[in-house]
Amino acid sequence: MSIETQKAFRMTGPCEALDSSIASARTAFQAVDSGKGWIREDQLLGLLRKLFRSEKKLCKQNLIQEQALEAAHMYDYDNDGRLLEEEFVDLYMRNFLIPAAIAAEGAHGGASAPQPGHSDTPSREDYPPPLPTRLPLELRLEKLVVFDPQAYDFAAVICRILQLPSGYDLGALHEDPQCSRAKPNRNIFSRRWNAVFPAPGMQPAVLSSKEEEEEVVVVRNAFLEVYTRFIRDVVVPNLGKGLKGIMYQSWPTFRINYPGQMAQGNRHCDADYCHQPNEVNWWVPLGPVYGSNSLWIESRPAKRDFRPVEANNGSAFQFYGNQCEHFTCANRTEHTRVSFDFRVVPEHLYDRGYKGKSWMSNPTWMTITS
Numbered sequence: 001m002s003i004e005t006q007k008a009f010r011m012t013g014p015c016e017a018l019d020s021s022i023a024s025a026r027t028a029f030q031a032v033d034s035g036k037g038w039i040r041e042d043q044l045l046g047l048l049r050k051l052f053r054s055e056k057k058l059c060k061q062n063l064i065q066e067q068a069l070e071a072a073h074m075y076d077y078d079n080d081g082r083l084l085e086e087e088f089v090d091l092y093m094r095n096f097l098i099p100a101a102i103a104a105e106g107a108h109g110g111a112s113a114p115q116p117g118h119s120d121t122p123s124r125e126d127y128p129p130p131l132p133t134r135l136p137l138e139l140r141l142e143k144l145v146v147f148d149p150q151a152y153d154f155a156a157v158i159c160r161i162l163q164l165p166s167g168y169d170l171g172a173l174h175e176d177p178q179c180s181r182a183k184p185n186r187n188i189f190s191r192r193w194n195a196v197f198p199a200p201g202m203q204p205a206v207l208s209s210k211e212e213e214e215e216v217v218v219v220r221n222a223f224l225e226v227y228t229r230f231i232r233d234v235v236v237p238n239l240g241k242g243l244k245g246i247m248y249q250s251w252p253t254f255r256i257n258y259p260g261q262m263a264q265g266n267r268h269c270d271a272d273y274c275h276q277p278n279e280v281n282w283w284v285p286l287g288p289v290y291g292s293n294s295l296w297i298e299s300r301p302a303k304r305d306f307r308p309v310e311a312n313n314g315s316a317f318q319f320y321g322n323q324c325e326h327f328t329c330a331n332r333t334e335h336t337r338v339s340f341d342f343r344v345v346p347e348h349l350y351d352r353g354y355k356g357k358s359w360m361s362n363p364t365w366m367t368i369t370s
Contacts, residue, residue, distance in 0.1 A: 025051055025092045029085050037293065038082035070303070090267055114273040114327060133277040134349050136240065142319040142331035145238055152230045155286050157223045158254075158338070161196050162189045170313075171287030171335040174258040189256060196220050199250045221241055223250065235344060238318060243349040252284075253344035257293065257331050267327035270300070270343075281321035285339040288312050293333040297326040 004172065032047055033039050065126060083091075097149065133140070149155065159168045178188050196216050231248050257264060261262070270279065283295055294308035301323040309317050319326070321343075331337060 001060070022092075025089050026085065029088050033200070038084050039088065040082060040096055044083065044088075047088075049091070059172065060087070063099060087266070091263075107163065114117070114185070117261065119218065135278050135320070135346075138278050139239060139346075140320040140323075142297065142317065142324075143238065144311065145316045145318060147230070147234050147314060147316065150271055152226055152234065154223075154230075154284065154340075155313055156228060157219065158193075161219050161223065162177055162192050164236070169240050170338040173256065173336040173338060179258065184202065190254070193254045196223070197254070199253075231344070234316070239280065239344065239346060242306075243346055243348075247347055247350045248344040249342035252340035254340045255337070256338040258329050258333055259293070259336065262330050263328050267325055267329070269324045269325045275322055275343070276345060276354050278345050278351070279322050279343040281343055282321050283339060283341045284317065285309075285316045285337065286312050286313050287338055288335050289337055291333055291353060292329040292334055293331045293337045294324055295328055295339075297321075298324050300324065304353070327350070 028047055028051055029039065032043055046056075135269065155170060156166060159166060159170070187204075196219055231246075235241060235248070236246060236322070255264065270281070271277065285294075289295070289308070289312070291308055292309045294310065296306045296308050297319055298304055298306050304325075306325075306327075311317060327339075
């Protein structure tokens, strides 16, 4: 998305076509749920097909069954496979309407993109008031940070973790014959990452040989060496002067999203998941990100001026994800998104007694001296 389009995007109000489509989705949902407030998984495909037929101008993509169900599984069904109305509308908007509109933008010479924060979407005003934060204003403002990808060669060490050749184009990962797009959280490359850096609550992988165990140790240490230098040399200077240290995620969260895959997770801010209010988010893409394969973020809490981050390997995006909503869309680009993200807290603002669930599930953060 061009800079001009981004500016126009920030200035435009809710897209009338998008609002009309959302209203149609709500009407169709309510006709199916018959007052229950939810639909079953086996009703999802028929409802989406019906909406696709009515959205010929905006939605030209044919719905693939596996993609629709894959998207639905991202929404954590309530009560044995029941999808709530707000979850369905969010799914429909982010996986079909927004990507279709972005595609239409490219086809029609740069018309302004629709605004995800449409009038029917609950705003932050509908949520409980945010927890107080002592973060200075400058750390609550977004910032694109450029660094030397040769000095902090994350791509090279991650290629080694994923067992890919040195210099492999991670944006073309979907073209690798080992790639499986059916289950994005269970593909072979995610498994290889998790064998080195298990997700919170995940049991370490059982390795078949001593050589594999030794290789895991080597690649883990290689990544952590680059990551620790990056924290010290790039992150800390961007958190202001006079810090005695910071708390940071001991290893980041790694994500892959192939072309044609659905959005990953719900639109949210991190406070919704009980994160500490003084956290600062860092998002690091390892290839080209733009349009529907990027992370969409609002610039201020409740502002709803969502737009995608445009960046490449050698850039990192700092933002206040604790209160600024963010989300991803269905990837309708020709590039795989490979990225990692982590959170940091200035040491003097870190609450050691915080009871948030996310902190309890991932307690392995460390302190460094700036």
